[in-house]
Amino acid sequence: MPGGPSLTTGGVANASVVWGIVMSAFAAFGGILYGYDTGTIGGVIAMDNWLDTFGDFGPEVPGATPAGFYLKTSNKSLVVSILSAGTFFGALLASPLGDRVGRKWGIVASCVLFSLGVGLQLDTKWATFIVGRVIAGLGVGLISCLVPMYQSECSPKNLRGLIVGLYQLAITIGALLAAIVSNATKTETSFSSWRTPIAVQFAWAFVLGGGMIFLPESPRYLLHKNNVDAARKSLARLSSSPIDSPEVEAEMGEIMLALAEERAHGGGSYLDCFRNTDLKNGLRTWTGIWLQAWQQLTGINFIFYYGTTFFQSAGIGNPFIITIVTDVVNTAMTIVGINLIDRVGRRRLLLIGAAGMMFCEYIVAIVGVTAGKTAADGTVNLAAQRVLIAFVCFYIAFFATSWGPVAWVVTGEIAPLNIRAKAMSLSVASNWLWNFAIGYATPYLVDSSTKGQPNGVATAALHVKVFFIWGSTCLGCLVFAYFFIPETKNLSLEQIDLLYKNATIRNSTKVREEMLAEKTHHEHHEKAIGDSTSDVAA
Template sequence: MAGGPSGTAEGISNASLAWAIIMSAFAVMIQGPSALIAMSDWLHTFGDYDPTLNLGVDGYYLKVPNKSLVVSILSAGTFFGALLAYPMGDMVGRKRGIVCACVVFALGVGLQLDTNWTTFVVGRVIAGLGVGLVSCLVPMYQSECSPKNIRGLIVGLYQLAITIGALLAAIILNATKDRLSHAAWRIPIAVQFAWAFVLGGGMLLLPESPRYLLHKNRVKDACAALGRLSNHPADSPEVDAECAEIILALKEERAIGSGSYVDCFKNTQLKNGLRTWTGILLQGWQQLTGINFIFYYGTTFFASAGITNPFIITVICDLVNSTLPSIRLSLTVTHYLLNLACMTIVGVQLIDRVGRRRLLLIGAAGMMICEYIVAIVGVTAGQIAADGAVNLAAQRVLIAFVCFYISFFATSWGPVAWVITGEIFPLNIRAKGMSLAVASNWLWNFSIGYATPYLVDTSTKGQPNGVATAALHVNVFFIWGSTCLGCLIFTYFFIPETKGLSLEQIDLLYKESSIRGSEKYRREMIMADISHARHEKLEATSSHGDSSEV
C-alpha cells in the first residue's frame, strides 16, 4: 500500500510530510481576545457607571449578565457554526468550506469594531459562526489528508495554532490595554483579520480532501488530489491501491446505513452510536477540564486573588500553553522564573509515540491533582487578609500549579481530543459525527463561559444594580478537579487506542475489538499489516471469519 495520507505502509514520502506541515501552518485557529472586559476604554464604552459599587475602573463596570453575554455569546455562535459544518463540508467541500468560514469570521470581526453594544454582540455571534465552522472543518480536512504515522502530530498542531492565537492575543492586549482611546481594544480585535486571511488564502493553495472526493464519487479528482499529497502520479499503482482501500470501506458503510443523522446513533457493526457518543462526550469533557476558566476569566480571577498585574499572569499562562521554553517576567509582588518547556509542542509529538488513550489518562490525572492543590491552597493560605495583605508564598503556589495544570492540558486533552474526534468516525457519517461532537464542545464552552461569573464573582445582592452570585472564587477549582476525575473515568471506558492506524483500520478496530482490548488488537493489526481489503479477503476464506486471530 502507499505511504500517503491513509496508507497502510509504515513509510511516508517527503512530499506527503511536506503537505501535512503546510496544512497545519495554514490551519491557524482564529483566537479572539478574552481580556477586553478588564480594559478601561472598553468599560467606558460599553460598561455602566456606578461608583458606589466599587467595581471596574473609575466607577465603570460591566454587569454580571452583560459579562456573561459578551464572553459566552461567541461560543453560542460557534455551536451553530459547528452544526452547519456538516452541510458546508459535505455539499461545498472541506477546502471551500474552510474558505467560506473565514469570510464569515471576517464579517464578524468587522462588526466588533463598532462602539454600539448591539452591533458588538452581533459581531461576536457572526464571528462565532465562522470559528465553529473552522473548528470542525480543519481537523476533518487534516485527518483525511494526513499520513497515518503522523496524523496525531498534524491534527494536534491544530491545538498549537489555538494556543499561538491565545498567546498573541494576550501579548497584544497587554501592549494596548493602557491606551486611552478605542485603539486599546480595536487593535486586538482587528488583528484577527490576519488569521482569516492566512487560513482562507492558504487553503486555496491546497488540494481538496481525496476522501471527500471519493465520497462524492469523483474518482479521477480524488486520484489527482491523493497524488499531490503522496508525491505519486495520479495513475500510479500506489494511488490506485489507496483509492481502492477507501472505496471498499465506503461501500461497506453505505451497505450498513444511508449516512443520515439517525445512522450516527445506530449501534451497527461499525458501532456508529458508540463512536458518535464518544465524540460528543469527549469534546464536552475537554471543556469541563476548566481550561477556559483561565483563558476567559484568568485576568479578573487573578486580580481577585490579590495579584496586582493580572494581565501579565494571563500572558504567563498562554506562554506555558504555547511555545516559549523559559521566561522571566517582573511582577509587582515578586519575580518568577518559569522553566516549563514548549508544552503543546511536546504534547503533539507525544501523540503518535505515547498514544492517544495513555496521554488522556495521564493528563486527566495530572490536571485533577493540580486543581485540587490550587483549591486547597486558595481557601487556606491563599486567602487575602482583612487588612489587604497577601501571602506571597501561597500566590507562588497558585500560579505554579495553574501553570502545571495548563501544561498537563497542553500535552494531553488540548490536542488529543481534536485528534480523536477527527479520526474515529467512518467516512459516510464523518461530517455529521464531527459536527455533533464539535457542537458539543462549543455548547459546553458557552455554558461554562456564561455560568462562571455567577459562580466566582463577588455577590452584589442588596446593592443598587446588584446581582446575586455564588461567590465561589478559588473554590471553583474543587469543581474543575472533580470534573477531571470524570475525564479519567470516561477515558478508561470509552477511548480506544488508535495510534498508527489508518482511518479505515480504525473502522476495523471498532468492528472487531473492545475499548479496553484496543491496544492489543491495534498491535496485532500493525504486526500483521491488516488493511481493510485484506480483512475482507480473510473473512471470505476463513471458516471462522475471525480476523482477530491473524
C-alpha cells in the same frame, strides 16, 4: 480550550513532505485564527477603554470598590459565551456546507463570514458588538470542522497524525499571540486599546482564506461527487506526480474502494450515528460527544477566558503578564504532548492527565481559601500566591499534554467510516455547547455578588473555591476515560473497528497488543514466503 478535530479518513500516499508541510502551514493558520479569537476576549474585557465604552458606571462602595465603569455579571457572561453559541451552530453546519460546496470553498466562505463578524466587533454599540461575536462564532465553528477535514483528506498518510497535533498546537499559539497583543495595547487610552487585538484577526482570515484559493480541492470530496477527472488532477497535484502515473491511479483506486465500502455499510445519516450495530456506532458516537464535553469540563477555559480578571481579583500584580505565562506553558507543553500520543498511548495519557489536573486544582482551591486569602488590610501572602500560580501552570501542563490534543485524536479515530464526518460534527458541536455553558455560568459562580446594589446581581461568589468544582469534574474525566476510552495506539482504522467489535474497553490494551503481534507475525510470514520464492527463482 477547545481543540481542533480531525478526521482520519483519506490521506494521500506521498513520500514527499512538501505538500504535508504546506497543509500543516494552512492548518496552523486555521488553528491560530481559532485560538486567537477565543483568547482575545479575556484581555479585552479587562481594558479601561472597553469598559468605559460598554460598561456601566458604578458609584463608590465604601470599603469595597471605587467609583468607575464596570461590566455587569450578566453582560460579562453574554459577551464571553455568545461566541460559543455561534460556534455550536457553525459546527453543525460544517458537514452540510463541506458536502455541498466542498472543503476548500467551504473554508474560504467561512473566512469571509468570520471577517464580517470581526468587523462588527469594531463598532462601539453593545448590540453590534454582540452580533459580531455571534457571526464570528459561526465562522470559527465552521473552520474548526472544515480545516481538519480538508487536512486529513489531503495530507500524506505518514504525516496525518502529526498534523492533528500541530493543529492543536496552533490553537495554543493563537491564544498566546492574543495575550501578547492584549498586553501590548492594554495601557492605551483610546479605542485602539481593544480594537487593535480584535482587528488583527483580519490577517489570520486573509492568510487562511486567500491561501486556500490556490490549493486543490480534496480528491475524496471530488470522488464523492463522482467528479473523477477533477479528483485525478487534484491527487496529481497533492502527490507531485504526473496525472497518469501509477501512483495516482493506485491512490484513486484506494479512495474509490473506501467510498464503495462506506456506501455498502448503508446509510450515513445522523440517525445512523446512534444505531446499535455490530460496530457499536451508538457507543462510539456518544463516546466522542462526551469526550468533548469532559474536555471542556476540565475547567481549562476558566483560565483562558477569565484568567486576567481572576488574577486581578486574587490580588496578583500584573495579571496580563501571568496570562502570557500560562499561555506559554500551554504552548510549550502541547509540543511535548503531541510527541507523547503515539509513544505513551491515548488511554494512558488521558488517565494520567485527568489525575494530574484533579490534584493540581484541589491544591489551588485549598491554598486559595487558606493562606492565599487577602487580609482585611489588603495585604496578600506572596508565597501562597506563587504556589497558586505554580499549580495553575502545572494544571495547564497536564491538560496540554493530554486532554488538549488527545481528545481530538481519539474523536477522529473511533468513529466508523460511513458516519465519521457527521459523528465529528456532533462531537465538535458538543465541545462548543459546553464551552458556551461554562463560559456563561462562570461569572455567576466566581464574581462577587452585587445583590442589593443598583442593578445588582446575585452570584455564588465562589472566587478561588471554583477550583473545587473543576477538581471534581476532573475526577469525572478520570472515571470516564477508564470506562469508555479504548487504547487505539498504532492501530489502523480497520483494526479499531475490530477492537470495538471483539473487545471491552478495559481489556482493549491487551487485545490491541495481540492484534499488533498477530499483524507482525503475518508480515514476517509473508516476507519469508517472498524470500523463499526469490531463492527458488534464482
